[in-house]
């Protein structure tokens with residue numbers, strides 16, 4: 001079959017790499033795609049939210065499955081539009097995508113379906129939010145903008161002044177526009193975070209190996225938040241915790257989308273805090289995580305194309321997923337100035353010298369005359385598999401020594 005991948009980042013490159021290995025796949029295309037993944041998936045240049053053109057392309061090239069990578073097209077209704085034109089889609093409906101596009105929607109969904117989460121209250125009015133903050137005695141306090149904010153809409157407030165500032169930034173200055181028209185004030189949870197992803201077809205789910213990302217820029221989780229400086233998979237977890245994640249989060253999620261009649265065929269990503277009182281859901285994302293997916297794909301042994309098609313067709317029941325032994329570590333190579341003001345243009349050298357068992361997925365590169373250049377904040381993800389997390393990390397860091405560009409920065413402690 002022919003598959004169209006919508007998106008252009010490291011996540012989509014990783015998906016293309018895994019899908020390409022499937023005997024079911026004839027040709028892969030990407031919209032818009034990137035030079036970095038062009039060898040695997042032909043870039044079409046079609047914008048990810050140009051639904052008319054995407055649908056036209058699918059018909060012209062006999063695309064049997066469209067895989068939507070990012071949240072933005074999903075929350076604009078990409079899946080509804082394409083499936084309305086007869087294309088099978090891996091990715092939830094616009095209604096389902098509300099679970100990521102609105103934190104209020106997600107929190108109320110969790111509350112309604114008994115999915116453990118932090119205590120919260122929604123505010124539509126900045127005056128009332130201020131009153132609540134003035135009464136509050138316990139810090140930190142978490143304040144979230146309701147809508148999409150490119151990962152910048154959550155503030156962990158250490159004191160009253162910071163909390164009041166968040167209210168003013170989100171609701172009055174509208175630094176994230178309409179996304180701050182409502183806010184959620186919620187309890188601060190303590191624990192370790194994990195990213196849980198599961199394939200889901202509306203009737204059944206299949207849990208994927210658990211991963212963990214590293215959001216802070218600098219070693220020891222210091223410095224500003226980023227889109228992700230690296231990740232590893234799987235996270236070693238007790239059977240009891242895995243069982244709780246399945247029972248209290250994924251099974252209730254499935255029951256919830258059925259009761260609420262949310263059409264959902266794709267992947268659900270639950271960001272969890274493993275607290276003393278068990279796993280609690282911080283948020284839902286309605287697509288694969290990045291960079292987690294970059295280290296997740298090499299850990300999946302089963303044929304992903306078959307599983308994704310089964311999701312899109314509602315035929316996931318009875319399917320299983322096999323995983324590879326060992327672990328995979330992904331280290332993000334970022335540009336100078338990232339995350340604030342990444343510098344573009346540097347020539348990336350040595351990519352052809354990395355050992356063959358190491359993978360490099362492109363997040364932000366451009367190509368000219370057979371050379372790659374820095375073209376984004378997160379530039380490359382470097383992946384290696386090892387017998388365990390520490391040997392995978394060693395291999396990834398050894399491979400990074402062969403890659404170089406002016407201003408290259410990365411964390412030295414991914415998976416440590």
Ligand SMILES: Nc1ncnc2c1ncn2[C@@H]1O[C@H](COP(=O)(O)OP(=O)(O)O)[C@@H](O)[C@H]1O
Pocket residue numbers: 118142150151152153154156186187188189190193271282283
């Ligand atoms: N209730 C909470 N308690 C503690 N930390 C939180 C809480 N909610 C969010 N966080 C932290 O903030 C990060 C971002 O929050 P999240 O809800 O995942 O939003 P987004 O990914 O959309 O920015 C989380 O990964 C977590 O580290």
Ligand SMILES: [Mg+2]
Pocket residue numbers: 271283
């Ligand atoms: Mg998050």
